[in-house]
Amino acid sequence: MAPRECEICQNNRAQILRPKNHARICAPCFTALFEQEVAETIESSNLFQPGERVAIGASGGKDSTVLASVLKTLNERQKWGLDLVLLSIDEGITGYRDHSLEAVKRNAADLDLPLKIVSYQELYGWSMDQVVAQIGKKGNCTYCGVFRRQALDRGAAMLGVGHVVTGHNADDVAETVLMNLLRGDLPRLSRATSIVTSTPSAAKAKSADGKVTMTNVKRSKPMIYAYEKEIVMYAHHKKLDYFSTECIYSPEAFRGSARTLIKNLERIRPESILDVVKSGMDMARLVPQEQGAVPEEVEMTGRCGDAKESGGEMAAMERKLQQDEVAATNGIGVEIQLPRSSKNDRELGSAHAHSRETVALKAANDHPDGQNHDRDQLAPVTLPTRTKMKQKPAGRGAEKRTLPPKQKLGQCEKCGYLSSQAVCKACMLLEGLNKARPHTGIEVG
Amino acid sequence: MAESTSIPLTIEFTGGLELLFSNQRKHKVDLPSSKQSPNVADLITYLCDNLMKDPRKDMFVLDGTVRPGILVLINDADWELEGQETYQLQPRDEIVFVSTLHGG
Ligand SMILES: [Zn+2]
Ligand SMILES: [Zn+2]
Numbered sequence: 085m086a087p088r089e090c091e092i093c094q095n096n097r098a099q100i101l102r103p104k105n106h107a108r109i110c111a112p113c114f115t116a117l118f119e120q121e122v123a124e125t126i127e128s129s130n131l132f133q134p135g136e137r138v139a140i141g142a143s144g145g146k147d148s149t150v151l152a153s154v155l156k157t158l159n160e161r162q163k164w165g166l167d168l169v170l171l172s173i174d175e176g177i178t179g180y181r182d183h184s185l186e187a188v189k190r191n192a193a194d195l196d197l198p199l200k201i202v203s204y205q206e207l208y209g210w211s212m213d214q215v216v217a218q219i220g221k222k223g224n225c226t227y228c229g230v231f232r233r234q235a236l237d238r239g240a241a242m243l244g245v246g247h248v249v250t251g252h253n254a255d256d257v258a259e260t261v262l263m264n265l266l267r268g269d270l271p272r273l274s275r276a277t278s279i280v281t282s283t284p285s286a287a288k289a290k291s292a293d294g295k296v297t298m299t300n301v302k303r304s305k306p307m308i309y310a311y312e313k314e315i316v317m318y319a320h321h322k323k324l325d326y327f328s329t330e331c332i333y334s335p336e337a338f339r340g341s342a343r344t345l346i347k348n349l350e351r352i353r354p355e356s357i358l359d360v361v362k363s364g365m366d367m368a369r370l371v372p373q374e375q376g377a378v379p380e381e382v383e384m385t386g387r388c389g390d391a392k393e394s395g396g397e398m399a400a401m402e403r404k405l406q407q408d409e410v411a412a413t414n415g416i417g418v419e420i421q422l423p424r425s426s427k428n429d430r431e432l433g434s435a436h437a438h439s440r441e442t443v444a445l446k447a448a449n450d451h452p453d454g455q456n457h458d459r460d461q462l463a464p465v466t467l468p469t470r471t472k473m474k475q476k477p478a479g480r481g482a483e484k485r486t487l488p489p490k491q492k493l494g495q496c497e498k499c500g501y502l503s504s505q506a507v508c509k510a511c512m513l514l515e516g517l518n519k520a521r522p523h524t525g526i527e528v529g
Numbered sequence: 530m531a532e533s534t535s536i537p538l539t540i541e542f543t544g545g546l547e548l549l550f551s552n553q554r555k556h557k558v559d560l561p562s563s564k565q566s567p568n569v570a571d572l573i574t575y576l577c578d579n580l581m582k583d584p585r586k587d588m589f590v591l592d593g594t595v596r597p598g599i600l601v602l603i604n605d606a607d608w609e610l611e612g613q614e615t616y617q618l619q620p621r622d623e624i625v626f627v628s629t630l631h632g633g
Contacts, residue, residue, distance in 0.1 A: 099610070101607045101610055111605070243632065315629075320543070
């Protein structure tokens with residue numbers, strides 16, 4: 085095949101075949117275009133405020149390494165005036181995270197950006213190596229994911245940062261969309277396909293008294309439209325230094341299959357990846373959203389080592405956790421909720437001042453997935469899960485969103501982390517771990 | 530061309546693929562060329578049979594070609610621009626295999 089010229093500069097030899105439009109371009113034109121497209125995503129969705137302090141979730145892997153490099157470049161070129169900082173989580177996985185953290189440190193030095201590392205060990209008293217020694221490899225990704233969510237928030241809080249950007253790319257999002265489809269879990273699409281997600285607990289905390297709390301952290305994915313292939317090519321041509329391996333504890337089965345499917349599709353029809361992302365976004369608009377959303381959702385970043393949420397095993401663990409939490413919540417909620425049945429709920433509606441108060445209390449106890457398991461148990465009315473939110477009296481649904489929640493009930497009683505449950509997921513997990521291993525002076529945070 | 534000729538190539542594995550090749554990124558390979566001019570398909574077979582010590586062959590090769598998600602660069606250009614497996618190798622060509630499948 086005769087070498088072709090770059091379609092853009094008409095000068096250099098074409099080196100890149102763009103998956104999204106089959107353009108044949110040279111490496112310099114490609115890296116410029118890649119940066120320009122990330123800038124367009126950021127500017128068109130008003131991702132950043134001028135002068136904003138932004139933490140880049142950095143794992144040392146290709147995605148966050150490219151993100152850090154591109155943001156550093158764009159911040160100067162576009163004059164955004166951002167105060168950028170790298171934020172890394174040390175899960176305590178010997179032979180994996182220790183090596184990738186070395187890559188993060190080299191990136192920090194190369195890019196001249198400050199780096200903050202927060203470890204599970206310091207936050208929770210347990211490294212993942214210790215967790216795995218205790219519970220085995222099965223299900224450990226759930227621990228890792230739950231811990232990570234808080235760790236990023238806490239790390240951000242330590243840095244005084246209200247915005248964390250992550251390296252999620254189009255392939256990652258397409259995978260997640262497929263997995264949600266395959267699990268029949270459409271309500272999660274909205275979160276998976278949003279460029280910006282803000283934890284609802286954060287929103288509540290803000291509306292309560294305007295105070296900024298540590299969970300008031302915005303998350304965003306500036307590379308949501310970037311192909312993994314192009315991210316790797318960018319890293320290659322810019323000679324970026326990144327670390328790549330699988331997490332040694334990763335089971336990966338379900339996500340692995342979704343990945344394989346995506347990569348097979350890409351080879352036949354590369355446009356498929358962005359099309360799946362766009363379809364996911366369209367479907368998210370059509371599906372009733374996860375009510376309130378998911379303050380304590382398991383963190384999803386990177387491959388599993390980056391504790392990206394969920395194989396089937398993971399989903400099962402999650403359900404188990406949620407049931408445990410329901411039990412815990414009922415323990416404290418019972419006094420308030422017993423006198424009311426779901427029938428009463430409807431009859432009383434929201435007009436009574438008395439019920440307003442109760443609604444507010446209950447709202448804070450609502451399960452993060454919006455399914456109100458506590459109420460299911462107290463007043464067993466069988467409604468189809470998918471339509472349940474709609475069938476509730478409209479007034480109440482609206483109030484749940486607008487009434488200021490009771491701040492106290494919105495916090496984990498153990499660690500103070502914003503939680504819709506009495507005890508947050510991380511503390512539930514820690515309780516189990518610590519029971520088995522007598523552990524003194526647990527200071528979560 | 531005599532039967533014993535070979536083509537000197539530089540092969541590089543990155544993005545995590547090096548883990549399957551003795552944890553070494555760069556390899557000098559003399560590709561035996563009994564036929565006129567071996568192509569990239571011949572190279573892949575050769576690497577799989579001779580250079581790869583890791584038993585997990587399917588992490589590199591699947592259905593007779595490189596596994597989807599592994600990018601191939603021929604002299605720093607996407608192999609899709611160069612004819613993929615049918616590209617006829619020249620002495621001192623540089624072939625890079627980059628995995629996009631490994632996380633970080
Ligand atoms: Zn060009
Ligand atoms: Zn807690």
